[in-house]
Amino acid sequence: MGKLFRNLTFWVLVAITGGILLGHYRPDLAQMQVLDQPFQLKVMGQELSVGKTLSEFLSGIFISLVKLFINPIIFLTITLGIVSMGDLKKVGRVGAKSLLYFEIVTTFALVIGILAAMLIQPGSGVDTSAVKGGDISKYTKGSEEFSWLKFLKDNFTLQVLIVAIITGVSLTFYKGKDKVVQFLQPLSKYIFKGLHWVMLLAPVGAFGGMAFTISKYGISTLLPLAKLMGTVYITMALFIFIVLYFILRMYRVSIFRFLKYIREELLVVLGTSSSEAALPTLMEKLERMGCSKSVVGLVVPTGYSFNLDGTTIYLSMCMIFLAQVFNVDLSFAQVLSIIGILMLTSKGAAGVTGSGFVVLASTLTAIKVIPVEGLALLLGVDRFMSEARAITNFIGNGVATIWIANNEKEFDRNKMELAFNRVHETEDVVKDNIEGETINH
Template sequence: MSSAPLHANAPAGKRPLYKSLYVQVLTAVVIGVLLGHFYPQTGEAMKPLGDGFIKLIKMIIAPIIFCTVVVGIAGMEDMKKVGKTGGLALLYFEIMSTLALIVGLIMVNVIQPGSGMNVDASTLDTKSISAYTGPGKMTGTVDFILNVIPSTVVDAFAKGEILQVLLFAVMFGFALHKFGGRGTMVFDFIEKISHVLFDIVGIIMKVAPIGAFGAMAFTIGKYGIGSLFSLGKLMGTFYGTCLIFVFLVLGIVARLHGFSIWKFVKYIKEELLIVLGTSSSESVLPRMMEKMENLGAKKSVVGLVIPTGYSFNLDGTSIYLTMAAVFIAQATNTPLTLSQELTLLAVLLLTSKGAAGVTGSGFIVLAATLSAVGHVPVAGLALILGIDRFMSEARALTNLVGNGVATIVVAKWTGDLDNQRLQAGLNNETWVEANEPEAVLDQKTATLGGAGSTGR
């Protein structure tokens, strides 16, 4: 089949700037910051707008993952590729998560943002962090694995547990392939449902600026811009480290696999702005799946890598964990030997995998890790609780870019990446591709259907 019809057929006319989702969300974020700063009480009252938008997205995530994975797996000719894709994805996740932990550890030791604060840990108010350090907040490895298995299929969808839905979808896809796969009535039905769901995402994205406005107004209104300056050195170090990781570490990975990280970041700029406004990378999961498929990655790879990455490939969270732990030690004058820092790193290699699917995930994992290691005072968490909401934005942005890069890399490794479409998408993205990726998917489906293709 032809590799580039999607770009050729998309409307080429220039659209007014105000119709661009990027401009709409950016404007909404700026207005939210101003409202939260000058009218904090009104800003706090905007919280339902952000919460409502995220709930709309979460409503659609589970069925989209199910349909995408089932269609991707059941439509494959070689079932062995599914296992190969999953194995390579987990290998990549482990390597990049470890690198992120190490980068965070190196940067916090070089810059030492907590040095000179001389905080007495015994004087800190620990009531504010009790909700994060209570028993049962962080489960062990065995519990985490068992939690991947849903009590019932309905329960997995009702609670929106991504890994549980993914497990059921993989099993369903294998079973459907056994009974004929592509061309069966069940396959065609699920494929049509998939396109309907992505069109629903397009409708929901129309209110993304409202959601970003509400979430940002609440954040600034509740925590205030002033809280950013009180721990400015830590904030600056963390944001700077995330930028270094994205453009240097991920940049090298991208270059080795034939694409530019700068062009990729530009390609997902709309999604990055939505994440910046909502502080949740989950808010753009459906759109990221659309965009990765539009870049030439096969549906089966996108369906496996993106959802799994939300638990196992959290680069931004990994940087935060090592950096925050050592910062607390520096601020409270708690000496850490090299062996103790390596122990901390080893523990985080395990605990960081539970940093998704839990409320206040990054902070909870950090609290559990400090308790397990014992070298760093857990009371020191009170120092960073006030700015954790602002740091979560950098975590989410880095996680999003990391998972996008992971999808392209794994697709390249498995031979499931259309390089011509990748370069066309990154170099000549159309207005429709940027703002309505679901329309491009619909067009691709119509093209494949008309050609009688048995490809993806």
């Protein structure tokens, strides 16, 4: 029993359950105002925000704290990874292979989303009057066209990725690189140690996130769109347990053991609806299970911007859903156009709050067949589907890293077995005891 109470997974599950109960039975308490106005601050390219209600305040504090660690960890991991890799040809090969993998898998996700929506037809017979409309102006404003320059400008994480690559490559030519590495390696360890302390607040963030969602939207108001939600969740589950299953099976890695290994991170993502909340610890766990630091450092941050399997499925299904709601018969050419445009615009759906709606608005505007006003239908249900998006994106990036590490022969299966069997936890305890005894003596 004592071991259970020390388990972070247990407390996150308790927090999620508590958040649902509070949001359902005491929405007034969940929506109780604790700040006069929302607090927003931009630090190191990350938009940190804390809402004025109790539930938003709790979830916002946790997510904002985790965001502070993302860019420093990405910079240090990539820089040290490239320096340790040494061979610049290998760096280029891994980067090119990652982008090719991302494009193939996300395109496959797009097609799956469209086929599933066409087969199940969640938008057929939806009574639009049963769902309250909302102000969609903030989502449609400036969504007329997609610009790679704007995408780079708005995505600070991608900027950090580029700077880290340049720094890593530059250090390989620098004669005094050993001194720089000796400074960066301990710094990286301290940052990860600080992150571990912050992750102890994960139950607080999960509690606030769930309480906010249930108290604001409720469950009964979502019944008209339950079919869409069910379709999205089923499709993403099939993508994980069929597509990603076979991708890992190519290198004899079990998707089920991997999911069990990252279960704490998955619960954090579920509770907060944000893959950012567990991104740094995913990178650490992938290294611990045998992926080389250099591959993890290149693939995970790049995938954060380009490998959004869950978002891609969601966007394609919502497009077809809205077409069905408004009785728009899409031709085969128009469906191909949707796939082509989403292949481009979906790459801009990372790291920006409400980005899913912006991308959807961009695509609807470009297609000019489905009314953009249809976005108002999705406002209430979007939050409930964001958990599925974030979890699928999160798992997809982990699978991509494992696949590329194996493909590059940069994967240690012995480490994987130790990690999956949780042997490292025992080793860490023994190591801490030894270090403690050494200090005492």
